[in-house]
Amino acid sequence: MKFVDEYRNADQAHALSAKIAALCEPGRHYKFMEVCGGHTHTIYKHGLEDYLPESVELVHGPGCPVCVIPMGRVDDAMHLAANPDVIMTSFGDMMRVPGSQGSFFDAKAAGTDIRMVYSPLDSLKIARKNPGKRVVFMAIGFETTAPSTAMTVLRAAAEGLENFSVFCNHVTIVPAIKAILDSPDLRLDGFLGPGHVSTVIGCRPYEFIARDYGKPVVVAGFEPLDILQSIYMLMLQLAEGRTAVENQYTRVVPWDGNIVALKAIGQTMELRPYFEWRGLGFISHSALRLRAEYARFDAELLFDVPGVRVADPKACQCGEVLKGVLKPWECKVFGTACTPETPIGTCMVSPEGACAAYYNFGRLSRQRVKEVSRS
Amino acid sequence: MTPAGQIGQRTASGEDGGEAGQDRRASEDHSAGWVAEALRAHDELTAQAAAVPNPHDGRTKGSPQPLPGTVREEQVLERIDRARRSRPRVKEQRITMSHGAGGKATRTLVEAVFLDAFRNPLLEPLEDAAQLHVNGSRMALTTDSYVVSPLFFPGGNIGDLAVNGTVNDLAVAGAVPLYLTAGFIIEEGFPVDDLRRIVAAMRDAATAAGVQVVTGDTKVVEKGKADGCYINTAGVGVIEHRRTLGVAQARPGDVVIVSGPIGDHGITIMLARGELEIEADVTSDTAPLHGLVAGLLAATPGVRAMRDATRGGVATILNEVATDAGVCVVVREDDIPVRPEVRGAAELLGIDPMYVACEGRLVAVVDGAQADSALAAMRAHPLGASAAVIGQIADDPAGIVLLKTAFGGTRIVDLLVGDPLPRIC
Numbered sequence: 013m014k015f016v017d018e019y020r021n022a023d024q025a026h027a028l029s030a031k032i033a034a035l036c037e038p039g040r041h042y043k044f045m046e047v048c049g050g051h052t053h054t055i056y057k058h059g060l061e062d063y064l065p066e067s068v069e070l071v072h073g074p075g076c077p078v079c080v081i082p083m084g085r086v087d088d089a090m091h092l093a094a095n096p097d098v099i100m101t102s103f104g105d106m107m108r109v110p111g112s113q114g115s116f117f118d119a120k121a122a123g124t125d126i127r128m129v130y131s132p133l134d135s136l137k138i139a140r141k142n143p144g145k146r147v148v149f150m151a152i153g154f155e156t157t158a159p160s161t162a163m164t165v166l167r168a169a170a171e172g173l174e175n176f177s178v179f180c181n182h183v184t185i186v187p188a189i190k191a192i193l194d195s196p197d198l199r200l201d202g203f204l205g206p207g208h209v210s211t212v213i214g215c216r217p218y219e220f221i222a223r224d225y226g227k228p229v230v231v232a233g234f235e236p237l238d239i240l241q242s243i244y245m246l247m248l249q250l251a252e253g254r255t256a257v258e259n260q261y262t263r264v265v266p267w268d269g270n271i272v273a274l275k276a277i278g279q280t281m282e283l284r285p286y287f288e289w290r291g292l293g294f295i296s297h298s299a300l301r302l303r304a305e306y307a308r309f310d311a312e313l314l315f316d317v318p319g320v321r322v323a324d325p326k327a328c329q330c331g332e333v334l335k336g337v338l339k340p341w342e343c344k345v346f347g348t349a350c351t352p353e354t355p356i357g358t359c360m361v362s363p364e365g366a367c368a369a370y371y372n373f374g375r376l377s378r379q380r381v382k383e384v385s386r387s
Numbered sequence: 388m389t390p391a392g393q394i395g396q397r398t399a400s401g402e403d404g405g406e407a408g409q410d411r412r413a414s415e416d417h418s419a420g421w422v423a424e425a426l427r428a429h430d431e432l433t434a435q436a437a438a439v440p441n442p443h444d445g446r447t448k449g450s451p452q453p454l455p456g457t458v459r460e461e462q463v464l465e466r467i468d469r470a471r472r473s474r475p476r477v478k479e480q481r482i483t484m485s486h487g488a489g490g491k492a493t494r495t496l497v498e499a500v501f502l503d504a505f506r507n508p509l510l511e512p513l514e515d516a517a518q519l520h521v522n523g524s525r526m527a528l529t530t531d532s533y534v535v536s537p538l539f540f541p542g543g544n545i546g547d548l549a550v551n552g553t554v555n556d557l558a559v560a561g562a563v564p565l566y567l568t569a570g571f572i573i574e575e576g577f578p579v580d581d582l583r584r585i586v587a588a589m590r591d592a593a594t595a596a597g598v599q600v601v602t603g604d605t606k607v608v609e610k611g612k613a614d615g616c617y618i619n620t621a622g623v624g625v626i627e628h629r630r631t632l633g634v635a636q637a638r639p640g641d642v643v644i645v646s647g648p649i650g651d652h653g654i655t656i657m658l659a660r661g662e663l664e665i666e667a668d669v670t671s672d673t674a675p676l677h678g679l680v681a682g683l684l685a686a687t688p689g690v691r692a693m694r695d696a697t698r699g700g701v702a703t704i705l706n707e708v709a710t711d712a713g714v715c716v717v718v719r720e721d722d723i724p725v726r727p728e729v730r731g732a733a734e735l736l737g738i739d740p741m742y743v744a745c746e747g748r749l750v751a752v753v754d755g756a757q758a759d760s761a762l763a764a765m766r767a768h769p770l771g772a773s774a775a776v777i778g779q780i781a782d783d784p785a786g787i788v789l790l791k792t793a794f795g796g797t798r799i800v801d802l803l804v805g806d807p808l809p810r811i812c
Contacts, residue, residue: 013727013730013731013734017793020793021794022793022794022795025794026795056798057792057798058792058794058796059790059791059792059794059797059798060794060796061796062795062796062797063796117484117485118479118480118481120483120484121479121481121482121483121484122480122481130662130663236796237794325426327426341460341463341464342459345426346463346467347467347470348428348466348467349426349428351470352804353485353492353495354478356426372799372801372804373798373801374799
């Protein structure tokens, strides 16, 4: 298939793999964080770790939209949805995220009107079709999805639609990366930058990582060769003693981002003073809410939202997994109490979550894979 | 009412990343009951694991050195294996869409509720059709309900599906399909013309498959209590050979064959719903497989098992083989036939074609020595023209499906969780 197969070419992968191995300094261990859950998914889905030398370790980062939604926000959304006038709409990924009283799926089975949509514009359609109902869109995601929420709010405003609102949970990636860099329990050698987020924000926002923290960043695409090439680019920077922000995903990511998308976000949304991330705690200026001019579309203002903080179950170690401190399988309940069917933590929910990716695709030690591959 | 709620006792600072997790003001008492239950089950497992000496644990007592990472990973994986082998339990209070998706939740529901209540040796293999012995002859009996939405789609409608699906369940059990029943649950207000079109399609499909619809039932429910029309069909067939077929028969050295490109039906239905604004030139693969099966069985004494790849797709069948036969199934992504249109649509939607339903494709496990003759027999039939060997059966690691990716890596293929496409058939 065009535009896909050329980025999954095994011969080129072998060539890159050899180049990466050649750059490894003997005795040195390399730890790179792939910030984005999309990368985590690709790495496991294609078995990419088979191409990496043992001294190169990939650490999974916090860039999985549903993984970082704290329990309290899920509970707030369930509270909203329980209102008999409300039709709650949400992306499919969100449906199985556990709150303290179960997930959207459970609430749906119990009779709450919760519908899955593929785009926030679908929520607008539902709102137009159901003038007697109040349609709420559960907005989640990083800067990647924020523009589509922004455009939807602008559309609703232009149409004068009065029964549509947004429960805004959009978060921004840079403060989360900073929190990880400031966290004392992790030593990283560099970052694979989030490709999709960067199509919107560009590459400049990562410059502080290279400048202030001395870590290389390579903004990476989502096909397996993209990721291998990006790892090679990181290794090359380290070998040459450089630290810079580089863009591997040039076919999609402009250095300055997408100005139109950024304008739409800026027009409709503003930074919250702080926001809770699951497992990472409160991070200042790390999330978006609707501006006062669009308050009539802000579900948090239109409805009574409890806004109570709910701690994760004690056994859940999503925070450590999201920060890359623990490997998924090192979590106490991984694969036993917490599975994709009955996730306790969010990392086990989304296909982009590190735990779900590892459980579904990688649940086999590398040693055994090597034995089988040889046979 | 205020953004971020009344939670601001904590200082909001970028520096406290990770610390807030320590706040245990509200912990388990806020969790739904099943979390507590899952954790209890976890503790039980951990206790069991502690009671059994660990083969990896070569340490002498009293010297608790940290285990090397790989050994520890192996231990975790063994613990998970144990958890997966434990008795299935339905943890949910209510049925969710996942219970109908053909993946893990469906399997759990069937085993924990239906099999638990009806348990008998004929039901226990959970094959597509039960094998009955009646006066010295072997019969196969099966039933299936059809709730596909939309009712009409490119390549067919719920009528052909209801006949072909049941014919195929009999065929892959190695039976010659003979008679069908047809039960209709119709919503008040449903157009009679539509019903006629559905029934005409059933008649044509029955003729093509050489079966007769010999008894039936009609129920009408109030408007809003059903979505147009649902159909149930049951079928009986006669098993004329003496072979034992079943996924548990698979053994190392066997090959896995699919009869044609996978995923056409599921992708067709998904696009036919018109919710995605994606168009592709795909039609449902709904077709009766009895002729293809007859050719394969005649040419290949070493057929171990056949399954039609409906809900849950080829991946689900491969997992059933791995689990029920206690073997490892190794498949090569490059060898799995998928139409470019289907692959493209699946790629866009983030779906793996391995999990997408087919309604006219079967997966066969065949003695490796007879792979060529099996393949030739299938390719000689129009429905098997692009049949392909997609993998082999190995002995270790048992219970696992491994995929050698086109990219050159290796990963596992698990049962599907959740439901990307409800009401596909």
